[in-house]
Amino acid sequence: MSFWRVVLAIICPPLAVLDKGCGSVLITFLLWLCGWVPGVIAALVILNNPEH
Template sequence: MSVWRVILSILFPPLAVYDRGCGSILIVLILTLLGWVPGVIAALIILNKQGK
């Protein structure tokens, strides 16, 4: 997980997971619309899961 992805996931979470597939983008987008913090957490979890 790069520093730029972390910064991007804090500023605009759906854009940080754009290459993880449509499902990830939709989940993060919905969570971001419901509240910014859940969107950031979901984006960080998705990015961290890919790194392992």
């Protein structure tokens, strides 16, 4: 997980997970709409997951 990905995940979570697949982007976007914090947490978890 690079520094710039973390910064992008804090600023706009769906953009940080664009290359992780449509499902990850959709989940992150929906959580981001519910609130900024859930979207950021979801993006950081997805970025930290080595399986993606």
